[in-house]
Amino acid sequence: MNIIFKKRKNKxxxxxxxxxxxxxxAFAQTEEQKGFNISARSDRSDRGFGDSVVELxxxxxxxxxxxxxxxxxLKTLEVPDENEGDKSIIIFDSPSDxxxxxxxxxxxxxxxxxxxxxxxxxxxxxxxSSVNKSGPFVGSEFAFEDLTASELNxxxxxxxxxxVCGTLKCDKVERYxxxxxxxxxxxxxxxxxDVHQIRKIEFxxxxxxxxxxxxxxxxxxxxxxxxxxQNFVMKNHQTGKSTELIYSDYKFKTGLKDNAxxxxxxxxAR
Amino acid sequence: MKYIFKFIAIFVFAFPTLTYxxxxxxxxxxxxxxxVFTSDAQFNNQFNGGQSSLIxxxxxxxxxxxxxxxxxFIPFARLDNRDDNRSHADLRxxxxxxSEEQWNLLVGVNRVFWGVAESNHLVDIINQTDQVDxxxxxxxxxxxxxxxxxxxxxxxxxxxxxxxxxxxTYPSEEGRLRSDPVVAQEVQYESRDEQRHVDLALxxxxxxxxxxxxxYYFKGTGREPRFTxxxxxLIAQYDQIKxxxxxxxxxxxxxxxxxxxxxxxxxNNYFNAMVGGFEYTLYxxxxxxxxxxxxxxxxxxSRNKISAKAPxxxxxxxxxxxxxxxxxxxxxxxxxxxxxxxRNDHSKVVSLEIKxxxxxxxxxxLESRWFKDTKENTSLSQLKxxxxxxxxxARYF
Numbered sequence: 128m129n130i131i132f133k134k135r136k137n138k139x140x141x142x143x144x145x146x147x148x149x150x151x152x153a154f155a156q157t158e159e160q161k162g163f164n165i166s167a168r169s170d171r172s173d174r175g176f177g178d179s180v181v182e183l184x185x186x187x188x189x190x191x192x193x194x195x196x197x198x199x200x201l202k203t204l205e206v207p208d209e210n211e212g213d214k215s216i217i218i219f220d221s222p223s224d225x226x227x228x229x230x231x232x233x234x235x236x237x238x239x240x241x242x243x244x245x246x247x248x249x250x251x252x253x254x255x256s257s258v259n260k261s262g263p264f265v266g267s268e269f270a271f272e273d274l275t276a277s278e279l280n281x282x283x284x285x286x287x288x289x290x291v292c293g294t295l296k297c298d299k300v301e302r303y304x305x306x307x308x309x310x311x312x313x314x315x316x317x318x319x320x321d322v323h324q325i326r327k328i329e330f331x332x333x334x335x336x337x338x339x340x341x342x343x344x345x346x347x348x349x350x351x352x353x354x355x356x357q358n359f360v361m362k363n364h365q366t367g368k369s370t371e372l373i374y375s376d377y378k379f380k381t382g383l384k385d386n387a388x389x390x391x392x393x394x395x396a397r
Numbered sequence: 398m399k400y401i402f403k404f405i406a407i408f409v410f411a412f413p414t415l416t417y418x419x420x421x422x423x424x425x426x427x428x429x430x431x432x433v434f435t436s437d438a439q440f441n442n443q444f445n446g447g448q449s450s451l452i453x454x455x456x457x458x459x460x461x462x463x464x465x466x467x468x469x470f471i472p473f474a475r476l477d478n479r480d481d482n483r484s485h486a487d488l489r490x491x492x493x494x495x496s497e498e499q500w501n502l503l504v505g506v507n508r509v510f511w512g513v514a515e516s517n518h519l520v521d522i523i524n525q526t527d528q529v530d531x532x533x534x535x536x537x538x539x540x541x542x543x544x545x546x547x548x549x550x551x552x553x554x555x556x557x558x559x560x561x562x563x564x565x566t567y568p569s570e571e572g573r574l575r576s577d578p579v580v581a582q583e584v585q586y587e588s589r590d591e592q593r594h595v596d597l598a599l600x601x602x603x604x605x606x607x608x609x610x611x612x613y614y615f616k617g618t619g620r621e622p623r624f625t626x627x628x629x630x631l632i633a634q635y636d637q638i639k640x641x642x643x644x645x646x647x648x649x650x651x652x653x654x655x656x657x658x659x660x661x662x663x664x665n666n667y668f669n670a671m672v673g674g675f676e677y678t679l680y681x682x683x684x685x686x687x688x689x690x691x692x693x694x695x696x697x698x699s700r701n702k703i704s705a706k707a708p709x710x711x712x713x714x715x716x717x718x719x720x721x722x723x724x725x726x727x728x729x730x731x732x733x734x735x736x737x738x739x740r741n742d743h744s745k746v747v748s749l750e751i752k753x754x755x756x757x758x759x760x761x762x763l764e765s766r767w768f769k770d771t772k773e774n775t776s777l778s779q780l781k782x783x784x785x786x787x788x789x790x791a792r793y794f
Contacts, residue, residue, distance in 0.1 A: 224758075224793045250508050258650050258678075258680065259680045259681075262681055263725050390604065390609075395496065
């Protein structure tokens with residue numbers, strides 16, 4: 128970016144203040160455009176996955192290191208339109224008292240998602256408010272929005288610079304939630320330059336302080352050039368608590384159709 | 398009871414066919430209930446003090462690899478040390494389900510819940526209430542049925558044929574939370590087919606944007622009996638009814654707006670009933686992880702108070718106020734404090750429910766109800782000495 132700017136300065140003899148003003152504003156736009164482009168390349172790298180099914184283990188650790196575990200199944204249906212969100216069902220397997228409890232989300236981009244909860248003990252399906260973006264998901268350090276808000280157009284972006292993430296080189300992109308009720312003012316995503324996947328996200332809360340850091344690792348390449356991480360560790364810097372997500376192998380294109388993501392299907396989801 | 402064994406026999410017979418299934422699951426729970434009454438009993442022969450129960454509910458399910466066929470088998474048993482009627486067994490579920498892309502067919506015993514309100518499950522009609530199990534009306538007996546459902550772009554249409562009626566359970570003469578005189582074992586039916594009258598229901602449900610709604614028509618044996626007196630016993634009389642019901646929820650930000658209404662024809666007499674209100678949630682109160690829900694619902698029932706026409710009802714002109722605190726901690730701790738106030742005689746039913754998981758498999762629940770300011774000669778006054786505190790320790794597996 129700086130190189131282009133210098134060349135232009137050398138080639139053009141007369142620099143008016145107007146041109147300078149224009150190129151600086153063009154420069155600022157480019158940082159945002161670049162941030163968007165890096166994020167778009169990352170987000171679009173898994174386009175065409177169709178649907179996926181994965182089992183995962185969630186380990187909650189408090190500041191003293193005491194653990195409690197949940198197991199769940201996550202089913203996702205890709206909605207190709209980038210102005211629409213994906214559809215997903217989360218089904219709990221353990222702890223055993225909530226086994227069979229399921230949550231269906233029809234994600235929107237900037238509007239509130241549609242969400243339903245199924246309570247097997249009462250056999251009741253309940254439409255729930257999706258305003259609660261920043262609340263903890265089942266007592267974990269993940270907020271609802273950390274799990275659902277990966278859609279490209281949910282944020283505005285700005286390129287920050289280049290950094291080292293483990294053995295890789297990463298682009299640092301700042302992103303600002305555009306959807307309502309987010310608990311964050313900004314996030315910094317570290318996207319590697321090798322396979323364009325997110326390696327780390329820092330979350331800054333409403334007062335502007337660093338709240339949490341998410342480290343994403345054990346990426347695995349699936350057929351169709353689809354990358355999926357198998358390990359997520361969310362560390363809360365203010366409470367000392369952390370939550371680890373360990374994913375089993377993904378199954379793609381399992382034949383799930385839209386009708387498996389309707390509210391009444393929560394009853395038989397498992 | 399007889400039909401339970403019949404179903405068990407069918408299922409034992411059907412089990413060999415499950416060998417092609419790959420997703421088999423055995424879960425369920427065993428629990429110890431302790432319920433202590435704070436006052437001595439009002440009526441003769443009722444016990445004083447506490448009662449304890451042992452509850453077992455194993456849940457077996459099996460599904461084919463592609464998910465097109467499913468079996469579910471959930472027997473339930475309670476053994477109570479003070480009330481013989483409360484010691485009972487039931488089949489909560491025992492069905493075979495075939496699912497196609499747009500159709501599914503269910504044959505067997507199942508539980509079906511309809512409705513949106515919290516204080517009164519007015520439109521919920523498929524299953525009989527297991528009254529001895531819990532006074533909150535949320536425990537239901539399994540209902541034998543053939544159920545065909547279609548899922549279309551325009552919504553879900555579900556048709557129920559119910560060939561066997563289940564009678565409501567009531568406490569024995571020794572039991573608490575009962576009427577005086579006590580409800581007899583024998584019952585009367587309006588239909589000559591008695592328990593074998595075939596009940597029908599058709600329900601349509603769908604959602605559009607922030608609106609979720611359902612409407613249904615039910616024709617058959619009414620689930621709530623009215624009572625006739627005979628030999629110092631109450632005889633439950635089950636009438637034939639025709640009922641339409643509607644339930645609507647509008648979800649708008651932190652507000653859930655709810656409405657349920659029914660219109661019923663019973664003994665050539667029409668009446669209406671409704672429950673409606675809202676649930677407003679304050680998320681992450683005082684910067685903690687906890688959510689506080691505030692609930693307000695109003696109940697109205699126009700039915701004739703003459704018990705010769707329709708069953709008596711408490712919720713004729715009542716207000717329900719409640720607060721629900723969800724801690725969102727690793728133990729899923731939750732508390733619900735509520736009160737139903739009768740606007741006419743100012744009697745109150747206060748309830749408190751607290752739940753908390755102890756570790757991955759144990760759960761502790763507290764339930765308490767107080768019957769306050771009841772007026773003489775009302776049905777609620779029969780419970781005026783029955784305020785209680787109950788503890789449940791459950792082991793899930």
